[in-house]
Structure formats: structure tokens, C-alpha cells
Amino acid sequence: AQTVTQSQPEMSVQEAETVTLSCTYDTSESDYYLFWYKQPPSRQMILVIRQEAYKQQNATENRFSVNFQKAAKSFSLKISDSQLGDAAMYFCACNTNAGKSTFGDGTTLTVKP
């Protein structure tokens, strides 16, 4: 079975500081992508960043970057220069080419002014 585990139910960060959200996954597929999505309260889920598993280089998207450790099946998200608008629930997800899509239970991020 494909699994995604987010071990931090809640995290908090001071505005302008850096925070890292953890994610581990397990899949038997060799062709898969990993994603981080953001879901603000009562709002739509949106993509933050994605990583193709075949790429060794870690993905970056402005203030967001990942640390992808394929052998360890680890995929953490780093948010630099945190802003109040970053407060949300963050989900890690694994998609395979077979269409299997698995999400973690999420990490609620609070940003303190």
C-alpha cells in the first residue's frame, strides 16, 4: 500500500523566520511525483511545489524549497522568510503514473507576527 506520513500535526513560526515541514512516503512504483499543497481555512487547495522523483535536484519556488532524499523516502518543505499569508494546512502527496494519489494528514502552520 502507498503511504504518506506527516509527523507534525502542528507547527508555528515567527514571521520572517524559516520553518521546515516533514514528510515521509512509501510507494512500490518507480515513476512518481511528490507534491506539497496548501489549504487555507475554508479555502481551496492549491499547489505549492512539486518534485519529479527521477530528478536529483531539489525543486525550488521562490521562498519554498524541498529537501528530497529518495533513498530515505523523505520529502520535506522549507519555507523561508515566512509571511502571515503562509498560515494554512499543508499536505504532502505522492502521485504515481498509475493514477494512485495519496495525501498525508497535513500539518497546520501558524505564523506569528
Add this chain to the structure above:
Amino acid sequence: GAGVSQSPRYKVAKRGQDVALRCDPISGHVSLFWYQQALGQGPEFLTYFQNEAQLDKSGLPSDRFFAERPEGSVSTLKIQRTQQEDSAVYLCASSFRTLGAQHFGDGTRLSIL
């Protein structure tokens, strides 16, 4: 519109009634996913379509759940003889290809009384 559209936004039904939830994906998106999201948890995969073909329905909780996408565009998730445990937010997502980033709708919040 440019995004994924789901209707209705809210649905209240009595236990035992049948409900139908609609998803209108982004035009041209081949892949379509349905998820069930309980409060404070991550989306749970229900089913996946590639065009009109339902390639994975392993996440459907019971034979009371049925999904279709007859013309490879709009999809409907039907729940027959609803039960209280069916209460959740049902999310639809579409992507240009199977491993692409998923674009989510606002969801349908289903409450079974």
C-alpha cells in the same frame, strides 16, 4: 470559468437518500480525481479517470458509491442510500496528465442527517 467547478457547494440529505455531486474540470484536462476529506484530515483517494475511462476505483468505500465521466469531461459522484458516515467534504481535482499538478475545486460539503 478557468478553474475546477463543483456543485452544489453544500448538500444536506436525510439518511437513506441518494445524492449526486458534480465536477466540471478544467477544459482539456485528461485526468480527474475524486477525494473524500474528513474534518482536519487529508484527502482520501476515491477514484481516478483518464478521459472517460475509470482506471482506479479502489478508494470507493462501498458499492453505494458510483462515479462516472461519460464524455471525458464533467464527472458525477453518486452516493446511494446515504449514511451518516458519508458526511464529509468531497473534493474533485483535474490535471493535464496523470502525474501533473492537480487543480482542486472548492469541494462539496455533504451532511447526512
